[in-house]
Amino acid sequence: METLSPNIFTNDMKGTIAFYEILGFKKTMSVPEEGDELVWAMMVTGSVTMMFQTFESLAEELPEISRNNGGSLLLYINVKDITVFFDKIKDKVTVLKGLEKTFYGATEFSILDNNNYVLTFAEHE
Template structure:
């Protein structure tokens, strides 16, 4: 295995792309390739890649994909400048837990995105 790129199902692609741009992600691929009504987008920031897809785009192919937003998924993302990232996003996103040092030596903070997914950003020393 070489990498993991989660494909996360969302209800509002436009709002999701906008929020992840605040976090420093850029769209690297999308369907359609141009326009604002995306049904799928791959976004990347450094070595971190996340795919987002509308529920409707697979409703007929995979009807098993049926759930509410959020749930028990937490994305844990390692970063190199935790203070810089926190300062650049606070006030623009919903912060669940501010900067704090953990017992295992990481400095972390957690946010919730517009789909109720929790993202924890961490810098390990």
């Protein structure tokens, strides 16, 4: 195995792209390539790749996919300069847990994305 790129389902593709742009992600690919009604998009920042897809686009092909936002999923993302990153986004997102030092030596904070997924950002010393 080499990489993991989560494909997150959304009911609001425009809102999702806008939210992840706040975090520094850039859209690199989409289906269709242009237009307002995207059904899939890939966004990248640094070496982190996230894909987003509408529930409807896979409803017939994979009906097993949950049709609820959020769920029992936490995405753990390593970053550098976590304090600077936190200060940059804290007033633009829903912060669930502010900056704190963990027992295992990481500095972390957690936010909620626009689809109710929890994102935890961490910097390890």
